[in-house]
Amino acid sequence: ADALARYVIGLGDDALVLSHRLAEWITRAPQLEEDMALANISLDLLGQARTLLTYAGQVQGQGRSEDDLAYLRSEREFTNVQLVEIPNGDFAVTIARQLIFSAYQFELYSALAGAPDATLAALAAKAVKEVDYHRDHAAQWTLRLGDGTELSHARMQAALEATWPYVEELFDPAEIADDLLALPGIAVDPGTLRGGWSDYLRPVLAQATLTEPQPIRRSRGGRRGLHTEHLGHLLADMQSLHRAHPGVRW
Amino acid sequence: ADALARYVIGLGDDALVLSHRLAEWITRAPQLEEDMALANISLDLLGQARTLLTYAGQVQGQGRSEDDLAYLRSEREFTNVQLVEIPNGDFAVTIARQLIFSAYQFELYSALAGAPDATLAALAAKAVKEVDYHRDHAAQWTLRLGDGTELSHARMQAALEATWPYVEELFDPAEIADDLLALPGIAVDPGTLRGGWSDYLRPVLAQATLTEPQPIRRSRGGRRGLHTEHLGHLLADMQSLHRAHPGVRW
Amino acid sequence: AARQAEFDRLIAQDQRIEPRDWMPEGYRKTLIRQIAQHAHSEIIGMQPEGNWITRAPSLRRKAILIAKVQDEAGHGLYLYSAAETLGVDREDLLDQLHTGRQKYSSIFNYPTLSWADMGAIGWLVDGAAIMNQVPLCRCSYGPYGRAMVRVCKEESFHQRQGFEILHTLSHGSPAQHEMAQDAVNRFWWPSLMMFGPPDESSAHTVQSAAWGIKRFSNDELRQRFVDMCVDQARILGLRLPDPDLTWNEQRQHYDFGPIDWSELNRVIRGDGPCNADRMARRVGAHTDGAWVREAASAYAAKHADRSVVAA
């Protein structure tokens, strides 16, 4: 049960933290349609996070709610991958991060949809449709920015370079070795997702006249609670009000 | 006692919040000397805040420490003037804010140094020397930026326009009418400080080839806990760790 | 003259004017001004609530708040579309907002200083907006009227959510109750000002009424709003910050204290607490996003070219 809760929390934290980052765009987007689209993706991810954290709390069996898990854990207890916590940067960085992540999440949820864990399978089957839209939205913008103006091309390429160091963490089975061992058939080996991910991304990048960066073995360890220095500040803001009033209802 | 504590907390909050803003510059300053200078001013203000909040806690007589007052009050309970909470902006905005505030604080502490309240008088007598340096530091930079390059002149002038709306609050006796009534001879009528403040600022602006903006009756009410939306985020970050671990020693 | 007669007939019969119909220039201008101001208010109105999204105290409340702010963006979009049926375009209207030539509702120049403000904005600000907007659903100009039907439906949902936030806080911990009361204290008077100046000094009312754009006077709507809020405040367990608030048996309405119109004028003039911040955020987002919009246009142009070449 501990292993399952841990695995589910990692997936929930991915969704929660990226939802938060996208919500930071609201009122700051390049056009009104994007305020809406980013809010929409943020909401989808928040919904996924709520389902996952609620489920993790049930699996743990200690009466912890989605809010207990979201608001009362420290930075070292969050187990999202580092990719989702990096700052929004310019719009191109946000799009690059989304493209990488949604394409990964699409493969992951597709695999989970056939998993023997009924709750996870049901969530994944529903969420994969949302994620398909997220992935497409990011791909469309990758095309526009990559094949738009000279400036947008340069920024989109720079955004890929800036986000690529966080790619390896997504697909390294060593990062969740314990889960893979403890949850055979349930936890998805992330190494198996890479093919599908590449198959989706490569034509998008090519059509967008962008160059795929070299793989980089940058830092990793988000699944073990090792993060960039950015996550702590995100959580400080996110948890501030909840922590200031312990134990009340909202 | 309530009135005295309230008055002292307002002064302490000014110092605490501005100290925090200046500390945000560290590792981001235009040159190493400024990392040091801004840290230095930040430290002086933090020292003043600690003395003032400690004193306020004693006056209240409910056993509240400087940390209780700094870390466990909400945004609506902070009574700093709005000027000190506005974001750092570019270096010119930081300098404009500092020039306005330090020149004000210099007059205020000079007046308090002769006040019948021994603790306040002692603090003010010591702090006024620090503030004299802060004021001079800001004035020197105002000269350099105002009379430097075309770009720096434009930015410094824009910075004055951006910060000037927060000036009126400093000198309006109505903002602390209750304190003035309850603490005759102790609370300083801020209206009386304006002459000295202007006498200091005007020649600096003139020498810096800058134009003093028109007075603007913008929002005020910091002393009554009415703030800009910026203070809440500052406090969220500042109080996050302290609130996450209630009641422990650090 | 025949066209004018036809227009007058439609108005007299309470029928809808549609984009392809002839309309007097004054009617068109009045509508553009009003719809644009309304659209601007929706998008500037995203900011005060946007300020609390990252700090929402539960995931459920966070989801509701994001959805609400998203709805406001949506309202902005279809109001701009309604304005475009009158022969202007969104880019021009945004430009008029950004350069200060068109206004947005002054209520959004007040800061949100606590979570309870999310409740007060929903209950009072959206409540006042609905009161203003429900009659607009019958506005003589078709596209505006139809847009308002959709807007009002969502707004009334938002108002209930705001009420619920305040209700929960009011019946929560003492600190939460105080937070709720404080929010109501700060937003009550500005909400009353949302109905505009008193009838005797309202410039546009008479002509707008004749044109079927405005169906109730500012003071009528304000009174209706006060009457509604007094009852609801009782359920909330919160005080409205007006000592003069009393039931007038004769009028069958609540009397209320005098409104500080100088405050409203000051805020409209630009000296409200947040005018500068609101505009800085809006113009900043637009300016920072210019390269993205340009890329999208350039891409669309290339793409269109290619299709043409291919054809």
Next chain:
Amino acid sequence: AARQAEFDRLIAQDQRIEPRDWMPEGYRKTLIRQIAQHAHSEIIGMQPEGNWITRAPSLRRKAILIAKVQDEAGHGLYLYSAAETLGVDREDLLDQLHTGRQKYSSIFNYPTLSWADMGAIGWLVDGAAIMNQVPLCRCSYGPYGRAMVRVCKEESFHQRQGFEILHTLSHGSPAQHEMAQDAVNRFWWPSLMMFGPPDESSAHTVQSAAWGIKRFSNDELRQRFVDMCVDQARILGLRLPDPDLTWNEQRQHYDFGPIDWSELNRVIRGDGPCNADRMARRVGAHTDGAWVREAASAYAAKHADRSVVAA
């Protein structure tokens, strides 16, 4: 040749080389490289601790932390000054840092993930730095040696503060104790790497020792550090994360486990957790501040002109 002989004599007699003295080009270059790297480390080293200034959990700790980071800026300044006595200038050295041609200590490429990291950095990182730097106080090059005297004095103050932070946490709540242990777990091995590669593969050691720049080998200093920490960890009530750590009666030293040098090489190569963030912050501050530095120069030039005219 006579100058070389005089230089050799001074070195042999353990006397100081001063800026105006002749010195071999290799000596000068080695010193510039080392002092610059040291200066760069001080200013990049401000970042991991700077990350917690705004969140320091008490006002007292906040003041101490700001003062510490300020000291590091000061160390950077006088180390750049010491380097300048060798005929380079700060702007060039910064440029070499910003373009990646000169390095800084890899330890600062690890993130600070909790408040306890302020303790671990003080205790372990500053502790290791002192161990490295105390011998440098007797460095043959005068300005460097004298700068190091001041640096070491302040560093040992910092180390005591770090120790005290950890001590308080370790004896505080269970969550605080865990925070302290976690910080030590993360910083222990990187601290051992601060002494550089093992002696058998250290490129610069022999020549530097002959020149009186380096007085102890990497492995000697590392051993000394381990011995010191084991005792202090006991007082702290914290474990060092090395199962092989045992007292060796024969060597009269603690044995310790193998160091993962591939990790160090990876971080040096640029793939550490924070390399990109550290450089982005540093280059960003420098670039964003260019207009300010230019204004200061322009002002100084005008001012100088005027004095000349007046004279």
